[in-house]
Amino acid sequence: MLLLNSSKELNVSLVFIAVFIFSLFFADLEISAYEPFLELSKFVTSIKDINxxxxxxxxxxxxxxxxxxxxxxxxxxxxxxxxxxxxxxxxxxxxxxxxxxxxxxxxxxxxxxxxxxxxxxxxxxxxxxxxxxxxxxxxxxxxxxxxxxxxxxxxxxxxxxxxxxxxxxxxxxxxxxxxxxxxxxxxxxxxxxxxxxxxxxxxxxxxxxxxxxxxxxxxxxxxxxxxxxxxxxxxxxxxxxxxxxxxxxxxxxxxxxxxxxxxxxxxxxxIVPSPIKNDYTVIEGLTWFYKIFINEIVPGIFNTIVLTQVSLVATAVLALVLFPLISYKFVGKFGRFFSHIFLVVLRSTPEYILAFLFLSIFGASMLPAVVALMLHNGAIIAFIIGKQSNEIDYVLDKSTHLNLYTYEVLPKLYNSFLAFLFYRWEVIMRESAILGMLGVATLGFYIDSAIADIRLDKVVILLFFTALLNITIDLISKKVRDYLKTDASITTCGCELK
The missing domain is CATH 1.10.3720.10 (MetI-like)
Structure with missing residues (x-):
């Protein structure tokens, strides 16, 4: 069983796992493409036909x-x-x-x-x-x-x-x-x-x-x-x-x-709201805003949060699985070299490009966005935690890899891991919103639709709530890090975290 250093780490982890499970009930993770793995195979094998x-x-x-x-x-x-x-x-x-x-x-x-x-x-x-x-x-x-x-x-x-x-x-x-x-x-x-x-x-x-x-x-x-x-x-x-x-x-x-x-x-x-341009009455103006709020803002925020929370926990799991690949205690020099290249490729590919790729393979749903966010952000955190694992002093040197990972490496790194994960939380939220432009009904989907309809007054309102949501997540993230008393500094995280 995973041994954590404090009850605070356990409490935070359990809360976010509970939110993840709740979000899964509302996440559309369906594979709608007719033959997704055929398309994936086509993509992978096409590397030999580069023109x-x-x-x-x-x-x-x-x-x-x-x-x-x-x-x-x-x-x-x-x-x-x-x-x-x-x-x-x-x-x-x-x-x-x-x-x-x-x-x-x-x-x-x-x-x-x-x-x-x-x-x-x-x-x-x-x-x-x-x-x-x-x-x-x-x-x-x-x-x-x-x-x-x-x-x-x-x-x-x-x-x-x-x-x-x-x-x-x-x-x-x-x-x-x-x-x-x-x-x-x-x-x-x-x-x-x-x-x-x-x-x-x-x-x-x-x-x-x-x-x-x-x-x-x-x-x-x-x-x-x-x-x-x-x-x-x-x-x-x-x-x-x-x-x-x-x-x-x-x-x-x-x-x-x-x-x-x-x-x-x-x-x-x-960008002037329609009620002002068209001299609506107060009741008509409130009705106009109420329709946007109920039909677009509320579902957009809800889907953005669902996608974010599913992707956040998926990112955490992937990072915990991948970081030993670049740790000298778990993998040899040859394996670490190729693992390093693999993580660099994943973290260097923007989520939007990854999501565009998986959209072509799996079809329109939240699944392409979740996979894209998980791979990109998981690789970033795994890269950072993996480098940290090479700097700690080990006691259980001769223990099995599983015991070393469970009883020494992870307990020592878990606090930093959570700090880096919550630094990425706001970024994942921003990307979740923008990935709506690829068809997922997040806030970005409604913003893109409003721009297509040349409804820029609606765009401004939707962007306001998008920014408000990100600010809220950033504040919660800071509170969580303060609660955990993490010592990770922005000056050591680089752009990979913000």
């Missing part, structure tokens, strides 16, 4: 993916750093919480109405949520590294001098490290923006998926994996400015597609 005839086009798409991610992370870092100084303000913190709670694809769909399919749309879609995320993380890092001894500092020193000569030098290595980690996330975001029409790798991936051209899908995935795996060689503090300048030259931020009339219509007509 390189379109390699020039795909390399261009890969470069555009890099350009957008580079510009987005630079602008996000600048804005995030500035905003981090005001993060203690409750108004600023609340606004940023709402901004970062809305997924990049939702922001892209909004900016499409004003800027069209342009570089500006892609950059803004990433910069807004990423600036809010970086502001939060930078503020936490600066607070964490406020460690100088005030007795050694001259009383005449200004606050600005103290900041630049004491706090910032301590915090800067961690700020740079986190920003570089965040670039990998920006690469994934840039890629999936192709699913809404931006010509990054995701644009051609979606086309090939829809046409069943899996050999082309494999080529694009391999290109993407190579980009992610090689980031540390071409994106660092020495190359970032050069890449930024090249990106601006290759993809200038042109506003040719911008129209002041479109912006004016968007702000003063499109």
């Amino acid at each position: 390189f005839s379109s390699i020039d086009l795909l390399i261009d798409a890969a470069l555009q993916t890099i350009y957008i991610a580079t510009m987005a992370i630079v602008f996000s870092a600048i804005l995030g750093f500035i905003l981090s100084f005001y993060f203690s303000n409750i108004i600023v913190r609340t606004i940023l919480a709402y901004i970062r709670a809305i997924h990049e694809i939702f922001w892209a769909l909004i900016f499409l109405q004003v800027f069209g399919l342009s570089t500006v749309t892609a950059i803004l879609a990433i910069v807004l949520p990423y600036s809010a995320i970086l502001a939060k993380v930078y503020a936490e890092i600066l607070e964490e590294y406020d460690t100088f001894d005030k007795r050694t500092v001259s009383r005449k020193a200004s606050r600005i001098s103290l900041f630049f000569y004491t706090k910032l030098p301590n915090a800067m290595p961690h700020i740079i490290s986190y920003t570089l980690y965040r670039f990998e996330c920006a690469m994934k975001s840039s890629a999936i923006l192709g699913f809404v029409g931006i010509t990054t790798l995701g644009y051609y991936l979606s086309s090939s998926f829809n046409e069943g051209l899996y050999n082309e899908v494999w080529l694009m995935l391999i290109i993407f994996y190579i980009l992610i795996a090689s980031i540390k060689f071409w994106f660092n503090k020495f190359t970032i400015l050069v890449l930024f300048v090249i990106s601006l030259i290759q993809m200038p931020l042109s506003l040719n597609s911008f129209s002041s009339e479109n912006l004016s219509r968007f702000l003063f007509e499109d």
Whole structure:
């Protein structure tokens, strides 16, 4: 039996397992495809038929993916750093919480109405949520590294001098490290923006998926994996400015597609609630909102929570199964090498792309989304916990693998495991909402339908509740981590956790 260090860990685990079991009764996990495993076999075997005839086009798409991610992370870092100084303000913190709670694809769909399919749309879609995320993380890092001894500092020193000569030098290595980690996330975001029409790798991936051209899908995935795996060689503090300048030259931020009339219509007509535009009475306005709330918001929130909780526990189980694969106490050097590659591939593939793949294989239900979220997030947590398992001191060295895992490794790592899992909880919720665009009736499904019907006033309301739901989950997650008294720090988690 699993031995936990405290009753708190057991209580939290039992509560989430109970919620998982309850959610299963409402989760649509049906396989609706006629021959799913035939389709899966077709996908796997098509890797041997990779066609390189379109390699020039795909390399261009890969470069555009890099350009957008580079510009987005630079602008996000600048804005995030500035905003981090005001993060203690409750108004600023609340606004940023709402901004970062809305997924990049939702922001892209909004900016499409004003800027069209342009570089500006892609950059803004990433910069807004990423600036809010970086502001939060930078503020936490600066607070964490406020460690100088005030007795050694001259009383005449200004606050600005103290900041630049004491706090910032301590915090800067961690700020740079986190920003570089965040670039990998920006690469994934840039890629999936192709699913809404931006010509990054995701644009051609979606086309090939829809046409069943899996050999082309494999080529694009391999290109993407190579980009992610090689980031540390071409994106660092020495190359970032050069890449930024090249990106601006290759993809200038042109506003040719911008129209002041479109912006004016968007702000003063499109997003204005219908009752205000049409002079509804109070009763008519409340009836309008009640229909949206009952028919779309309530089922959207419910399905988003169900998908999130099923995926969260599935992620936990997979992570606990996979992390020994990269631990030297359980697997040899040869096995750890290939296990490491396997986990890197899974964690490098955005959930949206995985879900798109499994949707083609299993058909429309929650199952593709659950599998995608489980694989991606499970690999991330397994990777982190596996690395931690290599750093602990073992007592039961000569015990069997099962006893070592059950009685020593897991009890020592379980608290950190829960912390990392709950850091990912908000991310899983955000992704659960956006995966509704693939047909699952989460909030993203209703947002996508409202955009298709050009009901942007309804979109704004749905996005508000989407952000509110994510903020609520983030607050609960923090309370749970405080209850467990976990010591996992955001500065050690990297972008893989937020």
